[in-house]
Amino acid sequence: MRKITARIVRFFIESKVIDExxxxxxxxxxxxxIENVMLTVFLLLSGVMIGKGIETCIFLFSFCWLRRFCGGYHAKTKRGCHIATFITYIVFLLGIVAFYKVVNKYMFAIYFVCLLILIVYAPVQHKNKVLTESICKKNRIKAIGYTLLFGSIIYIFKFKLPMVSVAVLATLIEVALLMIIGRRENGD
Structure with a gap:
């Protein structure tokens, strides 16, 4: 991977696009x-192959979007990050299949618990990326706003396409859990 990226960057340096x-x-x-694109493609293909393509798209979009503003657990290495992302995805898939009836039955109660966790904890900072007070406040507002938007999506799709609602809620559960783990890891 490093040889490929080095060649691409060398091309841009020689083309005077970037500075050496x-x-x-x-x-x-x-x-x-490149690694993130490869992981995303791998997860999408895995989801399609097991008949969970739509759920996988919902997971990837809502998980990545919300984690930008919520923070939470961060692995110490890139490989650890990719493994943690894959494990999170597997837990997501197993969760929506194994706990579909429970999650569907208690959907709104579970959603409000996740919303409360986000309201209390967002954003969870990482020691390697300390946020300014201004960015912290903006991320908090965005995290809560998007969680409310996802709550609307959960409500709208609950009766017509319940698997969409369950997929969005399962993602919120995982984001909330990763926030709790991240805070514990930070000693908060």
Missing amino acids: TDQEIYEYGLEIL
């Missing part, structure tokens, strides 16, 4: 981008 002094930064960023 920033080579390491671009190589690192490109490597992360």
Whole structure:
């Protein structure tokens, strides 16, 4: 992977698109981008192959979008991050299948518990990425706002397409749990 990113960055340096002094930064960023795209494609293909393509798309979109603003547990390495993401996805799939009836029955109660966790904890900061008070406040407002939006989606789809509602709620549960784990890891 590093050889590929180094060649791409070298091409941009020779084309005078980027400055050579920033080579390491671009190589690192490109490597992360390519690995994340590969992981996303892998998860999407896995979901389609097991008949959970729509649920996988819902998970990936809502999970990645909400985690931007909520924070939570972060692995110590890129490999650890990819493994944790894959495990989170597997737990998501198993959860929506195994606990579908329970989650569907108590959907709104579970949603409000997740909303409460987000209201109390968002955003969970990481020691390697300390947020300014202003960004922290903006992320908090966005996290709560998007959770309310997802709550509306849960309500709208509950009766016509309940699996969509369950998939969104399962994602909220995972985000809330990762926030709790992240706070514990931070010693909060």
